[in-house]
Amino acid sequence: FPPSNNRNTPAAVPEAHPEHFLSAPSDASSSSIKDIETLKRRVSALEKRQFPTVARLDWRQRKRILITGGAGFVGSHLADALLRAPGIHPPNYQLNPVKTLKTNLVGTINMLGLAKRTRARLLLASTSEVYGDPEKHPQSEDYWGNVNPIGPRSCYDEGKRAAEALCYAYKRRSNVDIRVARIFNTYGPRMQMNDGRVVSNFILQALRGQPLTVYGEGDQTRSFQFVTDLVSGLIALMASNYSQPVNLGNPDEHTIGEFARTVLSLANSSAPVHRLQPAKDDPHRRKPDISVAKRELAWQPTVLLRDGLLQTIHYFRHRLSVDEKPQNEL
C-alpha cells in the first residue's frame, strides 16, 4: 500500500490507519470484516489506477503492450515509436552465462504464460546468433544454423534458440499468437557505451584517440542496421499475420577492418588500428537474407550506414562531454 499521505491515494478510498491493524480490536469479528472491506476497496482502487482505461477507446486504439527490457537500447526505441504511434553483446552477456540462460528460458516461459492467459500477441526478440557461425550465406530463415552448444557464446545462442523453441511449443500446444524477429547487428543512439560491441567500442576509441581494437584479421563481416529501421520492422511484424521467424537486418555487409576505417573517417579521428586475438567462435560472415520481410511485411531498411553512424557518433560525443566532465564543472 502507498503511505497514507500519498497524493495518489484516490480520494474516495478511506485511509487505513496503521493502529487499526496492529491493536487487537474489542469486537474482533466486526472489526476484521470492516478491515477486509477497506482493503478490498483499496486494492480495487489501486488496480483501477494501474491500467489505462481502454474500454471506451476506438477498437484501433485499444492496445496494451508490455515491453520487457523497455529501458534498454532497442526496447526504449521501440517504446518511443509505440508512444509516437498513439532496447547484448558478447562481453556483457558472457559475464554471467547462467543469468543469460535464465533470462531467455524463464523470462520467455513467463511471458508466454502471460500471453496465453491474456490472449495477447507475443513478440520474441530473437537474434541472428541462432545461425551461429553460418555455413550458408546470406542467412535465410530456413537455415538451421551452426552453433557450438558448449562454447562461450552458447548461453546466448542456445538461450535464444530455446526461446524460439518455447514459442513454437506454446503455439502448437496452446495456440499462443507469436511473432519471432531474428534481429541482426543493430546500432544507434542510446546503445550502451561500454557493452563491448564493435560499434560502441570503435566509436568510443575513435573519439578518445585510442587504438581501435580489431579482433583477428578484421576480415570477418557484419551487416549493421540502424535502430529506427529495426523498430519499423518490429511494428510491421506485429501488425502482420506471419508467425514464422523473420530476419530483420540490413544486408549492407562490411568487413570489420573496413568498418574501423569508416568510423575513423566519420569521427574525424586519426587513432591507430590494433589487431588483437580473434574472439572464440566468432561468426566469420553474417548478412541477412531479407526476402521474407520484404514479401510478408513490405519492409526493408532505409538508413544508410554513413547517416546512421553520424547520428550515433554525435550521440556518443555528447555523452562523453557530459560523462567525462570533471565533477566540479557539472
Ligand SMILES: O=C(O)[C@H]1O[C@H](OP(=O)(O)OP(=O)(O)OC[C@H]2O[C@@H](n3ccc(=O)[nH]c3=O)[C@H](O)[C@@H]2O)[C@H](O)[C@@H](O)[C@@H]1O
Ligand atoms: O549487436 C548485435 O546486434 C549482435 O551483437 C552480438 O553479436 P556480434 O556480431 O558478435 O557483435 P559485436 O560484438 O559487435 O562484434 C561484431 C564483430 O566485431 C568484432 N569486434 C568486436 C569488438 C571489438 O572491439 N573489436 C572487434 O573486432 C567481433 O569479433 C565481431 O566479429 C550479439 O551476440 C548478437 O546477439 C547481437 O544480435
